[in-house]
Structure formats: C-alpha cells, structure tokens
Amino acid sequence: MRPKSFARRFGGRMSTSVLAAALVLGGTSGVIAAGPAAAQGTGLYISEYVEGTGNNKAIELFNPGAEAIDLSGYRVAVYANGQTTANSYTLSGEVAPGETFLFGSSRASFAGQLDASTGAGLWNGDDAVVLFRGDEVVDSLGRVGEQPAGGAWGTGEASTKDSTLRRTGGVPDTIIDDAFDPATAGWKGFGVDVFDDLGEEPGGPTDPEDPEDPEDPTDPEEPGEPGDPADCEAPAEKIGAVQGEGATSPRTGDTVTVQGVVTASFQQPGGYNGYFVQDAGDGSDATSDGIFVYAQGKDERAEGDVVRVTGKVGEHYEMTQITQSGDATVCDTGAEKPAPAELSLPMDDEAREAVEGMSVVLGEGVINESFNYDRYGELTLGSERHAQPTNLHRPGSDEAKALAASNLADSITLDDGINSQNPNPIRHPNGEDYSPENRFRMGDTLREVTGVMHYSFDKWRIQPTAGAEYEETNPRTPAPEVPGSxxxxxxxxxxxxxxxxxxxxxxxxxxxxxxxxxxxxxxxxxxxxxxxxxxxxxxxxxxxxxxxxxxxxxxxxxxxxxxxxxxxxxxxxxxxxxxxxxxxxxxxxxxxxxxxxxxxxxxxxxxxxxxxxxxxxxxxxxxxxxxxxxxxxxxxxxxxxxxxxxxxxxxxxxxxxxxxxxxxxxxxxxxxxxxxxxxxxxxxxxxxxxxxxxxxxxxxxxxxxxxxxxxxxxxxxxxxxxxxxxxxxxxxxxxxxxxxxxxxxxxxxxxxxxxxxxxxxxxxxxxxxxxxxxxxxxxxxxxxxxxxxxxxxxxxxxxxxxxxxxxxxxxxxxxxxxxxxxxxxxxxxxxxxxxx
The missing domain is CATH 3.60.10.10 (Endonuclease/exonuclease/phosphatase)
Structure with missing residues (x-):
C-alpha cells in the first residue's frame, strides 16, 4: 500500500528559499516566566497561522531584512490548554532575505509545501504558539497560561480556531501573557482551510522597497501609465526577450512592460491568482513567447483579452513570471489566441523551456499515473506505458539508467488548472466531471491535450484550457481464467x-x-x-x-x-x-x-x-x-x-x-x-x-x-x-x-x-x-x-x-x-x- 503522501503544488514552497531545513521534535517541556525580554534585531516574525480541519496546521515565518537568518537556536513552542510548559520543535536551516519558512504538520493536506514538519499533533485553537531564539521570545500568538473560552482567541474568521490568520503588519508580539485578540493584534482572518497565500511574501506581490502606484494621477513622470488605452500603441518588450534562451530570465528583478493575448486565466477562487499572456513572437524558436502574470487581487482577465502589463520579472519556483503592478490595460477583447505549439513526447528540458508559458497542444498521450488525481487533479502522460527500470534490467546497469532517463523524457503532467486541493467535482481530462459513468484507467489514451505549458514543483505541466479527446484503450476486464485443477x-x-x-x-x-x-x-x-x-x-x-x-x-x-x-x-x-x-x-x-x-x-x-x-x-x-x-x-x-x-x-x-x-x-x-x-x-x-x-x-x-x-x-x-x-x-x-x-x-x-x-x-x-x-x-x-x-x-x-x-x-x-x-x-x- 502506498503511504498517504502529498505532492507539491503550484504556489507551495520549495527549497530555493531555505538553503537547508530540518525539524527535530525535542519532546521537551519548558517552564517560562511571564513577559520575557524580546529578542533584539532578529527581524523574523510569524506572518501567517493556519488552524484548519484535521491536521491542517502550519505557521509561516518571514524574514523582512536584507540579510539571511540562520535558524540555529530557533524553536517553535506550543502551550496547550492554558499550560505554562510547552512542547518545543527545533528549527534549522537558513531563511533568505524576503523569503518565508513554513513549519507545520507532516499530515497536513499541504504538507508538500512545508520546509519543516512534524508528525506530532501541534496546536488547536486554544493553544498558544511562541517563536523562541534560545530563551528569548521572538514572536507569539495567543496568551500563554490562558485557556480561552469557546476554544479560541477571537471570533468569526479572526479566530485562532478553524481559520487562517495573516499578519497585517510586521511588528512581532513578544509579550506572551498579555490579553490577545487577533482582530486587534494585527491579524486578519480568512476562514477555514484557506492556504492560497501560504508561503507567499506577506503583503502581496508588490516590492515594498520599490512602491509604485501606476494609477496615481499626481505622478508627472509616468504619463503613459497602465490603464491608459493610448499605451496600447506604444512599444512593448517582447516576451521572448524577457524569457530568454535559458532556464532563468535575463531580466530577473527588472520592471518590464509586455503586451499580448491572454491564453489562459486562472484567477478564479482556488486558482493560481494569475493568467498567461502570449505575444506574436520574436522569431526565435529558442525563446518562449508566453509568460505567467501573477495578479493576486487584480481585476480578472479573460481568454482573448489583449492586455498590456507592467510588473517585475522573477523566478517563482523555477518558472519565469511577471508580478503585475497596478492594473493591466485592456487593449481589446475577444481576440483570437495564438495557434498552440504542437508537442510530442519525448521532449528534453530545452524543448520544454522554449515553450514555457505558451499555449500548447499534445497530440497524443497515454495515462501512466493517477496517484495525485483525487487530491490535486494531476495525471502523468507518456507516449506509451513505462516500465520500472529494475523490473526489466539489473539495478545500476546502463540499460536501467537509460530506461529511467527515457521514461523521464517521455513524461509530462496534465494538471487541472486549480490550485486548491480535493476539488469536488473533479475534472475528467475530457473536461467533464468525473463519475462512474465518465471514468478512465491508466493505459487509456488522450488526444489533442490543449493548455499552457507550466513548470512547478520539479514537473513540467500542461494546465488545460479545453477538454481532451478521450479513448478507453485499456478497458476493465473480468478476472482471468487460468487452466489447471x-x-x-x-x-x-x-x-x-x-x-x-x-x-x-x-x-x-x-x-x-x-x-x-x-x-x-x-x-x-x-x-x-x-x-x-x-x-x-x-x-x-x-x-x-x-x-x-x-x-x-x-x-x-x-x-x-x-x-x-x-x-x-x-x-x-x-x-x-x-x-x-x-x-x-x-x-x-x-x-x-x-x-x-x-x-x-x-x-x-x-x-x-x-x-x-x-x-x-x-x-x-x-x-x-x-x-x-x-x-x-x-x-x-x-x-x-x-x-x-x-x-x-x-x-x-x-x-x-x-x-x-x-x-x-x-x-x-x-x-x-x-x-x-x-x-x-x-x-x-x-x-x-x-x-x-x-x-x-x-x-x-x-x-x-x-x-x-x-x-x-x-x-x-x-x-x-x-x-x-x-x-x-x-x-x-x-x-x-x-x-x-x-x-x-x-x-x-x-x-x-x-x-x-x-x-x-x-x-x-x-x-x-x-x-x-x-x-x-x-x-x-x-x-x-x-x-x-x-x-x-x-x-x-x-x-x-x-x-x-x-x-x-x-x-x-x-x-x-x-x-x-x-x-x-x-x-x-x-x-x-x-x-x-
């Protein structure tokens, strides 16, 4: 039986922001005095708190400073049910400037996003959580020594029970035994099992060190700002130049303006907080003409919109994207989308990188894996069924290594265009709802798999924009009859x-x-x-x-x-x-x-x-x-x-x-x-x-x-x-x-x-x-x-x-x-x- 494991999803955490992370459950209890001195100059604070259903529990730590923070000596202490002794969880690793660190339950539905985890039960809504560096309090949430009435501090969504809380400011709370109410202590509630922002920089995508308000009419130096239809005639950078020929953009950190057709939009609830844009191209097959625009909190864009977008270029979990600043200019609507790039497996990474963010179509694929289908809507496709290398060849042999490499090159993930977990109903790859009457098996075939090419969590993915043609090529059969008495x-x-x-x-x-x-x-x-x-x-x-x-x-x-x-x-x-x-x-x-x-x-x-x-x-x-x-x-x-x-x-x-x-x-x-x-x-x-x-x-x-x-x-x-x-x-x-x-x-x-x-x-x-x-x-x-x-x-x-x-x-x-x-x-x- 497979363990109940959890695949990482787009929008989650990867090891790029934390150079090394490990968790040790110390199993220790510490008795603390009320109101210890605050740690000085650390900068680290708790930026998000999750107390959801089941084991959906996590905290997000954020480093707002200019220097990396070594987590040596840091620990998370949980004071259960009004107690003054705690279970402590030791952290290790390093948090880069402007990055976050996620700690939570290894049994959470988002466990794949965590930088460190534990199988212990962690907290409930009436348990105080304190971040220590050594014996100094760095930050806290809740009131140590108090078991709040009703099982939580706060009310409604702004509650420590069955809710996600996000810090509205960067000021830590180093007094652990004072009265606590999330609504008045700098926290905003978002309800139960809301994880879409987990791991994101607090405060949204705008760079706090480079504030800009492109719609501010008092700024005389920005006459052609986004939102002005006149801008649509102005030159824009080619998306191919932003993407570049390599795995990372040559324009990382720059603010750019691009213009193109929206080929896919995933701004719906549970989506990816953004959309894909593609321009007419730069004439080079080595560069991609499409890109993802991260637009959390911005107006929704529809497929066929022609938009002009300004924003900062970055690599988000190894995929190039533009973080939109201000509003996009809508130059036209209902435009025809560019013809999709035609894919066929196998493909090497260079070929996939060259169409990252673009509209694509895979002519044919066999369903080879569905383990993450029910949780995340993911299927793995190949040009044919893949054999385990060590099922056919001796381990370590050249033949086994070659087959492993071949299988990898012949695989691609078909996602569902949704960033939330456990969708209901769940999408069949033909675009309809999955049901006993509309099902599939591994070994069945899909054709004309249409979407956009996306990369996240170490996988190339097609995020679908239309249902694929489905053929049952591996039907169910009755039990085989074998001869013998x-x-x-x-x-x-x-x-x-x-x-x-x-x-x-x-x-x-x-x-x-x-x-x-x-x-x-x-x-x-x-x-x-x-x-x-x-x-x-x-x-x-x-x-x-x-x-x-x-x-x-x-x-x-x-x-x-x-x-x-x-x-x-x-x-x-x-x-x-x-x-x-x-x-x-x-x-x-x-x-x-x-x-x-x-x-x-x-x-x-x-x-x-x-x-x-x-x-x-x-x-x-x-x-x-x-x-x-x-x-x-x-x-x-x-x-x-x-x-x-x-x-x-x-x-x-x-x-x-x-x-x-x-x-x-x-x-x-x-x-x-x-x-x-x-x-x-x-x-x-x-x-x-x-x-x-x-x-x-x-x-x-x-x-x-x-x-x-x-x-x-x-x-x-x-x-x-x-x-x-x-x-x-x-x-x-x-x-x-x-x-x-x-x-x-x-x-x-x-x-x-x-x-x-x-x-x-x-x-x-x-x-x-x-x-x-x-x-x-x-x-x-x-x-x-x-x-x-x-x-x-x-x-x-x-x-x-x-x-x-x-x-x-x-x-x-x-x-x-x-x-x-x-x-x-x-x-x-x-x-x-x-x-x-």
Whole structure:
C-alpha cells in the first residue's frame, strides 16, 4: 500500500528559499516566566497561522531584512490548554532575505509545501504558539497560561480556531501573557482551510522597497501609465526577450512592460491568482513567447483579452513570471489566441523551456499515473506505458539508467488548472466531471491535450484550457481464467482492519463503519470473482484472526454458501498487519498445523522489519497430492533501516540488504524444512518488495527458484504502478517439481490501473458518489492467479522437459500470459515490493 503522501503544488514552497531545513521534535517541556525580554534585531516574525480541519496546521515565518537568518537556536513552542510548559520543535536551516519558512504538520493536506514538519499533533485553537531564539521570545500568538473560552482567541474568521490568520503588519508580539485578540493584534482572518497565500511574501506581490502606484494621477513622470488605452500603441518588450534562451530570465528583478493575448486565466477562487499572456513572437524558436502574470487581487482577465502589463520579472519556483503592478490595460477583447505549439513526447528540458508559458497542444498521450488525481487533479502522460527500470534490467546497469532517463523524457503532467486541493467535482481530462459513468484507467489514451505549458514543483505541466479527446484503450476486464485443477492466488487487501481508525488512531484501515463496509464490499467482490481454491492475503489486521474471519464470513455471504475457511494462527508477529491464508475445504484439506518463519527460526529473517512468512501444507482432495503454500510480506522500500542498510543508489529503495537476507532465509527455510519440502511442491505467495531484476529476486533465482511471472508474462507483466511506471511486485517463483505442473499464471489488472478515487476511502472530503460496489480498485496491487494440476504435466506442450526451454512467453491476452515451463519445480508466488 502506498503511504498517504502529498505532492507539491503550484504556489507551495520549495527549497530555493531555505538553503537547508530540518525539524527535530525535542519532546521537551519548558517552564517560562511571564513577559520575557524580546529578542533584539532578529527581524523574523510569524506572518501567517493556519488552524484548519484535521491536521491542517502550519505557521509561516518571514524574514523582512536584507540579510539571511540562520535558524540555529530557533524553536517553535506550543502551550496547550492554558499550560505554562510547552512542547518545543527545533528549527534549522537558513531563511533568505524576503523569503518565508513554513513549519507545520507532516499530515497536513499541504504538507508538500512545508520546509519543516512534524508528525506530532501541534496546536488547536486554544493553544498558544511562541517563536523562541534560545530563551528569548521572538514572536507569539495567543496568551500563554490562558485557556480561552469557546476554544479560541477571537471570533468569526479572526479566530485562532478553524481559520487562517495573516499578519497585517510586521511588528512581532513578544509579550506572551498579555490579553490577545487577533482582530486587534494585527491579524486578519480568512476562514477555514484557506492556504492560497501560504508561503507567499506577506503583503502581496508588490516590492515594498520599490512602491509604485501606476494609477496615481499626481505622478508627472509616468504619463503613459497602465490603464491608459493610448499605451496600447506604444512599444512593448517582447516576451521572448524577457524569457530568454535559458532556464532563468535575463531580466530577473527588472520592471518590464509586455503586451499580448491572454491564453489562459486562472484567477478564479482556488486558482493560481494569475493568467498567461502570449505575444506574436520574436522569431526565435529558442525563446518562449508566453509568460505567467501573477495578479493576486487584480481585476480578472479573460481568454482573448489583449492586455498590456507592467510588473517585475522573477523566478517563482523555477518558472519565469511577471508580478503585475497596478492594473493591466485592456487593449481589446475577444481576440483570437495564438495557434498552440504542437508537442510530442519525448521532449528534453530545452524543448520544454522554449515553450514555457505558451499555449500548447499534445497530440497524443497515454495515462501512466493517477496517484495525485483525487487530491490535486494531476495525471502523468507518456507516449506509451513505462516500465520500472529494475523490473526489466539489473539495478545500476546502463540499460536501467537509460530506461529511467527515457521514461523521464517521455513524461509530462496534465494538471487541472486549480490550485486548491480535493476539488469536488473533479475534472475528467475530457473536461467533464468525473463519475462512474465518465471514468478512465491508466493505459487509456488522450488526444489533442490543449493548455499552457507550466513548470512547478520539479514537473513540467500542461494546465488545460479545453477538454481532451478521450479513448478507453485499456478497458476493465473480468478476472482471468487460468487452466489447471487448482488455483492459488495472492491478494493484497489494502489494510483490512476490523479495528476502525475513529476507535483507535493507530489503526491503518477504514476510518469508520461506512468506509469499512465500502472496503469490505470491494475486497469480497474481488475474491469472489477470482474464486481461487487457496488465497494468500497481505495487509490484513494482526488481531488474532478476527479480521481474517470477518473477511471469510463476508466472502461466504457473498457467495451464498460456506465455501471458505481461514487458517487460524492467532497473533502472528508484532506488526499491526500480518499475512493470512484462506481456502476451500471442499477442494483441499490441511495437512498438519501451520508453520511460520521468524527470526527465532533464522536470525537473518528480521521480523522486526518483515512480517512472518506463513506456511501451510495442503492435500488436493481430487488427486491426493500434497502441496505447500507460503505467504510473505518483506520490509518495504519506503522507510529507512538505518546506517547499516541505507537507500540503494541504484533504485531499489531503502532496506534492500534486509530484503536480500530475508529472501535467502526464505529459500533456505523452504528447502530444508521437512514438511515444506516433502512434496516438492511449494507455492510461496506474499509481498517481498522487489521488482523482477532486483537483488532479492536474483537471490531466490540463485537458490534454484524460477520466476514464473516472467516465464508466463514476459516483459509486459505488471501488478503495480508507481511513479508512472509498471512492474510486478507480486511474483511467482518456482523450483523443479511444481513448475512442471503449473498451467497458467496471470495478473488481473483490476486494481493497479484504476485511479484511487475509486477505492473505499472518504478522506479529504471525497464524494461518496465515486464509489462502485465492484472489484475494481479493491487494492493498489493486482492479484496474481496461478493454475496447476498436482501430479499433472503442466502447460500443454510442455512435456516436462525444461532442458532446452527458452522461456518465451505465450500470450493469452491483456490479463496475463499462459505458456510452457519446465518440470520438477518448487514455486514461489509473491509480491515483492509494496509501500508497506
């Protein structure tokens, strides 16, 4: 499962204004005396305060001075509920002159904008916030030692609860125990969850050191000021000259006047506080003829307006823009927009830079990623589907590096033209509202993608001005049927927790009963349609079989008979999630008790990081033949394992050494355990958190196991989409005997290609209307289905001879592949790389 992470958006913060930033939650409490002395000469002050819904909490610090401010010694102290002791959060880094520093909750919806964050709960409306440098008070908000009536200081929007407050002046408040009311203390309220100005210089875009009022009639030295229609005939600078040929403008810091047609306007509520202007061009293909005009608080401009704009040139998060001063002159309306520049992927940065700010059209693009679609309306497009480099090539190889570079050059983000989060309704790329009747999947195709070229948060983006042509080129399909007398499937159940998060904040699944019923419906529908004889499950709550039995009850109710039973294990391991097995007693019977691989069995299998491997021997009731199933979930790639196992430099993520050691221990356990090795047939299913060519898979292959997904599916196989790239984290690996009896392996792409707006979750105000009671987006990983006949001869035409088998896949359509494989094999089926 992917963590609930947050992409950075246009208008947020990047590291350019803070040279280095880090946060340490000191976990300390300090007792302070009332009214300490103010810090002298620091200049830093709290310019914005956010106390919104949920974890939407932040403060903005501003450096109005001419020198950079070293944050060493600075800390943010929170005095909760009238207390005089505080939790302190230490800051570090440097704030450049005229720049801001954002500190807040790592779980905020705008977390990607923050320069420093913490996972702690931070403040509520009745908690005082104090900025210290050492023991000196730099600034404060609220009154230390007082718990205000009603849970907040102030009233209405000018309140410390459920509101955003912005400083109307730059005078800090260094007296922390005096009466406090935001409305009279130099703060203006903007209501709940208003973040559009977060990170912007206080006071708006006008340079305070160079004030100008272009509409002031008393200024005799500015006869042709903006707003005068006569100006439209005067010469204006070419936008190409302002943009220049490089990544940054040669006119940065200069005040310029340009004139052109408005090609896109994003001044609506929740927009970007500006518009794009394009002129007739300077004749150079190396310079862009369009530019973004930041116009917060100015009159709205419409597409087709011909405007003359004066303002200061700057680089805003690495995109050239003009900050409009005064009013723009409208020279004409309803003008025809310039013909869009035609784009085709791949494109290098120079080609994209040459059309930055211009009207563009992408002839065709395949949807490759939708992870940020529900939160931010973003999709990643490419000319074709992109494979994870380490799914096809060894990590660090020239081929893997070349594929990574190719994927990057072949990618572009299609945004939604909105700067706010969690839009409702959300825009389908065809320009209509997204709905179950008007949906898309990754792998579908867009044509004539029209908008303006924009750059922010390390991504080139097309901000749309019209709906694209949409074609469903990767339609939903039913579960694949694989040949064989028995089927075994692996299925990630997306943190299936019967303990709800509103009951226990540490629970990882559904927040409430409504979400849980939605989640259960999808997972049960998925399992019922696959109809496997044995399922190996990952990401199920480790609560002494309660969750797995609840799932079995739901599955049997869906089917209408008691077809499935659980292998009850009690609590297995120490993590909140575990692995589980369910099966059809009418088709197979258990032979003996389950067993588990833990560090007590092999110290190299670190169950403080891995979930225990769960094994069960079964007997096929039709043939009397035995086989074993082992389900795994190894350490994730996301979180660190420490200095002894750092992030792999070749794209294998964190904890690669830990996973390699786990894979080796797994292979050794299977090959040496008497019960598991007795039949020569073992199917191991689970999450080993590695793509096909990564070290843990190679370690298993070196130990004698064969990659069955590669055998049947070839290079096109995948079960997971991450960062716009496909790969399979759900594996089937085999040694000799069972391989010769396997007749088919297939991934069912009911999950990985679906946008997560279709899952059960209702976080961030998602509309319940997007939900469908069906198996699509039951999880973020696709199930893998293996068909075999114990004692049989494997796939048709195999003949049990693997001596000269070249492993060429035999395609069976878009769901997976069926093909011939060798004999005398032990199979491993596993998902080798999710986010958990």
């Amino acid at each position: 028995l089927t075994v499937a692996s299925a990630n159940v997306l943190n299936y927790f019967t303990t709800l998060a509103d009951e226990d904040p540490n629970a990882r699944g559904a927040n409430n009963a409504a979400e849980f019923e939605r989640q259960k419906a999808k997972i049960v529908s998925q399992l019922a349609e696959i109809d496997a004889d044995v399922f190996g499950l990952m990401e199920i709550e480790n609560n002494s079989d309660k969750a797995v039995n609840d799932l079995v009850d739901g599955l049997n109710a869906k089917i209408g008979s008691e077809e499935y039973a659980a292998v009850e294990t009690g609590a297995l391991g120490t993590d909140a999630i575990t692995t589980a097995l369910i099966y059809k007693p009418a088709k197979v019977e258990r032979v003996g008790e389950f067993s588990a691989l833990t560090e007590s069995v092999d110290p190299n299998f670190d169950t403080s990081r891995h979930r225990p491997a769960l094994a069960q021997v079964f007997k096929d009731k039709a043939t009397g033949e035995e086989f074993s199933v082992v389900v795994n979930h190894l350490k994730s790639k996301g979180s660190a394992c420490g200095a002894g196992d750092p992030e792999d430099p070749n794209g294998q993520g964190n904890c690669n050494r830990t996973r390699v050691e786990g894979a080796k221990a797994l292979a050794n356990w299977i090959n040496t355990d008497e019960n598991l090795s007795r039949s020569g047939r073992t199917l191991v299913i689970g999450d080993l958190n590695s793509y096909a060519k990564e070290d843990p898979i190679v370690a298993l292959e070196d130990a004698g196991f064969e990659n069955m997904v590669a055998k049947f599916g070839g290079d096109d196989a995948y079960s997971y989409v991450f960062d716009g790239q496909t790969g399979y984290l759900d594996h089937a690996l085999a040694t000799a005997k069972l391989t010769g009896e396997i007749e088919g392996v297939a991934d069912w792409h009911n999950n990985s290609d679906e946008p997560d707006i279709n899952d059960y979750n209702l976080d961030f105000g998602r509309s319940p209307a997007y939900f469908e009671d069906n198996p699509y987006r039951a999880s973020d990983h696709d199930p893998v289905i293996v068909g075999f006949t114990p004692g049989g001869n494997g796939a048709p035409g195999d003949g049990g001879d693997d001596s000269d088998d070249d492993g060429e896949p035999q395609p069976s359509g878009p769901l997976g592949s069926l093909g011939s494989i060798g004999s005398d094999s032990l199979a491993l089926l596993g998902r080798f790389g999710s986010a958990n």
